[in-house]
Amino acid sequence: MKDIFFDLSVRSVKLNFMRSLLASIGIVIGVVAISSMGMLGTNMQLIVKNQLTAGINTIVITSDVVRSEPGSFGTPTTGITESELNDIRDMAGTNKVIPIDRTNTQFSIGSNDGRGSIMGLDLTDMKSIMNVSEGSTPRGESDAIVGATIASRFNLKIGTRIKIGEPNISVTRPVVRVVGILPTIGMSSSNGINTDNAIIVSDTWYSAQYGGDKVWDQVNVNLNDVSTLSAVETAIGNKVNRNKEVVRISDASSRVTSVSSTLSSLTTFILAIGSISLLVAATSIFNVMMMSVSERVQEIGILLSIGTEKGEVRRMFLYEAFILGIIGAIIGGIMSIVIGYSVVSAMIGNTAYFFLPESIIYVPAGMLIGVVICVASGVYPAWKASNMDPIEALRAE
Amino acid sequence: MSEVPLIRLADVTKVYHLESGDFVALDHVSLDIMENEFVAIMGPSGSGKSTMMNQLGILDVPTSGNLFINGKNVAAMTNLERTHMRRDTIGYIFQNFYLIPLLSAYENVEYPLILKYKRRDTSGKAAAILKSVGFDEKLSAHRPTQLSGGQQQRVAIARALVNDPKILLCDEPTGNLDRKTGFQTMDILTGLHKEGKTVILVTHDPKIAEYAHRTIQLEDGKVVAS
Numbered sequence: 072m073k074d075i076f077f078d079l080s081v082r083s084v085k086l087n088f089m090r091s092l093l094a095s096i097g098i099v100i101g102v103v104a105i106s107s108m109g110m111l112g113t114n115m116q117l118i119v120k121n122q123l124t125a126g127i128n129t130i131v132i133t134s135d136v137v138r139s140e141p142g143s144f145g146t147p148t149t150g151i152t153e154s155e156l157n158d159i160r161d162m163a164g165t166n167k168v169i170p171i172d173r174t175n176t177q178f179s180i181g182s183n184d185g186r187g188s189i190m191g192l193d194l195t196d197m198k199s200i201m202n203v204s205e206g207s208t209p210r211g212e213s214d215a216i217v218g219a220t221i222a223s224r225f226n227l228k229i230g231t232r233i234k235i236g237e238p239n240i241s242v243t244r245p246v247v248r249v250v251g252i253l254p255t256i257g258m259s260s261s262n263g264i265n266t267d268n269a270i271i272v273s274d275t276w277y278s279a280q281y282g283g284d285k286v287w288d289q290v291n292v293n294l295n296d297v298s299t300l301s302a303v304e305t306a307i308g309n310k311v312n313r314n315k316e317v318v319r320i321s322d323a324s325s326r327v328t329s330v331s332s333t334l335s336s337l338t339t340f341i342l343a344i345g346s347i348s349l350l351v352a353a354t355s356i357f358n359v360m361m362m363s364v365s366e367r368v369q370e371i372g373i374l375l376s377i378g379t380e381k382g383e384v385r386r387m388f389l390y391e392a393f394i395l396g397i398i399g400a401i402i403g404g405i406m407s408i409v410i411g412y413s414v415v416s417a418m419i420g421n422t423a424y425f426f427l428p429e430s431i432i433y434v435p436a437g438m439l440i441g442v443v444i445c446v447a448s449g450v451y452p453a454w455k456a457s458n459m460d461p462i463e464a465l466r467a468e
Numbered sequence: 469m470s471e472v473p474l475i476r477l478a479d480v481t482k483v484y485h486l487e488s489g490d491f492v493a494l495d496h497v498s499l500d501i502m503e504n505e506f507v508a509i510m511g512p513s514g515s516g517k518s519t520m521m522n523q524l525g526i527l528d529v530p531t532s533g534n535l536f537i538n539g540k541n542v543a544a545m546t547n548l549e550r551t552h553m554r555r556d557t558i559g560y561i562f563q564n565f566y567l568i569p570l571l572s573a574y575e576n577v578e579y580p581l582i583l584k585y586k587r588r589d590t591s592g593k594a595a596a597i598l599k600s601v602g603f604d605e606k607l608s609a610h611r612p613t614q615l616s617g618g619q620q621q622r623v624a625i626a627r628a629l630v631n632d633p634k635i636l637l638c639d640e641p642t643g644n645l646d647r648k649t650g651f652q653t654m655d656i657l658t659g660l661h662k663e664g665k666t667v668i669l670v671t672h673d674p675k676i677a678e679y680a681h682r683t684i685q686l687e688d689g690k691v692v693a694s
Contacts, residue, residue, distance in 0.1 A: 079571070369566075376566075377554065377627070378555025379583055383583070462522055462527050
């Protein structure tokens with residue numbers, strides 16, 4: 072059924088084309104603001120969350136307990152002992168357990184001095200969890216792989232030699248040879264180890280230099296299935312910490328939660344800024360609708376006097392607002408995709424998540440809000456029109 | 469003619485509350501109009517002609533007294549019932565034609581049908597009525613602003629007739645027409661009266677009033693002759 076009131080509204084919009092277009096542009100801007108800001112926030116959230124959750128399948132176990140080993144005069148050590156490691160292995164089941172030695176150190180490449188972390192890993196573990204972008208994983212004892220940051224800062228090449236330790240003329244420092252360079256990890260690290268600023272050597276080389284054979288600074292458990300995270304954590308905790316707290320068990324989930332909630336409030340905030348433009352648009356639609364009503368007083372008088380129901384007059388003006396809203400929303404929706412994509416690409420530099428449902432949903436959502444706001448702005452003018460006194464209205468010129 | 473009058477005004481008074489004080493536009497008017505009468509309402513300006521038209525057209529309700537149209541007390545009806553009575557029982561013909569500017573001649577005539585049946589007209593009734601007032605399909609596609617005064621008035625008459633109302637209410641129907649077109653319009657109204665319509669004509673032109681079979685004279689809101 073083609074509604075004559077809809078026809079009348081379409082004709083009124085056409086008759087006042089310029090005015091209607093300008094009012095619709097307000098809605099276009101509003102829809103674009105809401106959609107692209109929503110998408111910007113969501114894409115930011117998705118990217119950061121994805122980087123963070125990459126490491127969430129890793130349980131990190133560290134020891135802060137200071138113990139003086141019996142019969143040793145040496146400095147008190149912290150670390151995870153072999154028996155604790157065995158307990159962890161028992162509880163970890165088929166998940167990969169990677170004991171890591173790590174410390175910070177100074178080093179020199181040629182005449183350049185630097186500082187970074189040095190890690191000792193079992194050669195087999197290294198082979199299975201490290202993917203070098205250049206070169207290979209170490210085979211010999213004094214082979215090392217280096218993180219991307221160190222590599223680029225010191226212009227490291229395969230075969231470059233690094234002197235490990237404080238520069239001291241009187242002592243000859245041990246030397247490792249770079250055999251592999253790792254890709255940039257950033258915040259995401261699939262194995263729970265941030266290697267960007269690290270030199271990674273074999274555990275035997277590490278123990279030979281720093282001692283602490285059979286004691287590790289950190290044990291990572293890489294889960295095959297993320298959903299078992301808390302179960303495995305609990306099992307390890309119950310076993311290793313059965314008498315007293317000797318290890319600390321942590322994962323990235325709390326960090327992900329807190330960063331996500333921060334980003335989500337940020338998204339809400341920019342959405343709120345976007346909605347201000349829709350409020351402005353609502354005002355202009357309201358204004359246009361009031362103009363439309365006051366210009367058509369006599370016509371409204373005719374409609375009412377020859378037997379048009381109030382509801383039908385209301386409908387005519389609500390249609391008009393709806394048409395303005397639909398025009399604005401369609402143009403706005405198309406522009407949102409274009410502008411939103413450009414904004415996300417320019418400000419975040421990654422559009423991988425742009426077309427995911429949780430991001431692209433802001434386009435229809437923005438359009439819907441635009442139409443709803445438009446129709447809502449038309450409610451009062453429509454009500455005003457339908458409640459006119461037909462005699463008074465007919466007299467108007 | 470039936471015994472029950474189509475329109476009965478019983479002691480109808482209409483008072484407008486103005487800033488300068490109350491103005492009595494109709495003062496205890498009692499009047500019967502039977503079905504198929506051709507009545508002219510005459511009087512000088514300010515005599516209450518327009519107020520009377522608004523009452524008979526159910527665009528307004530009396531301050532006191534009772535107005536019955538087609539046996540129903542107008543004051544006791546709901547707003548929606550009055551709207552439906554305006555749509556179904558009364559056809560309006562105005563001095564200024566009052567066509568809907570956004571609609572074509574055809575759509576103006578079709579409009580009351582849509583109001584009544586809530587759908588577009590497929591019966592051909594609107595086209596048939598337009599044809600009877602001399603409008604072919606091409607002319608019917610014109611908007612009111614593209615038509616002459618006489619043509620507009622014929623469209624207005626067609627619109628008034630399309631829902632087959634019992635009463636035709638004509639407010640100075642020739643006021644904006646030249647004499648020749650005016651008489652042509654009156655001939656159409658006379659023909660409609662012969663077909664059984666009750667025609668009520670408000671005019672100040674005695675020549676036009678001559679077409680009617682009964683003249684009601686108003687003065688200061690009172691009926692002085694009927």
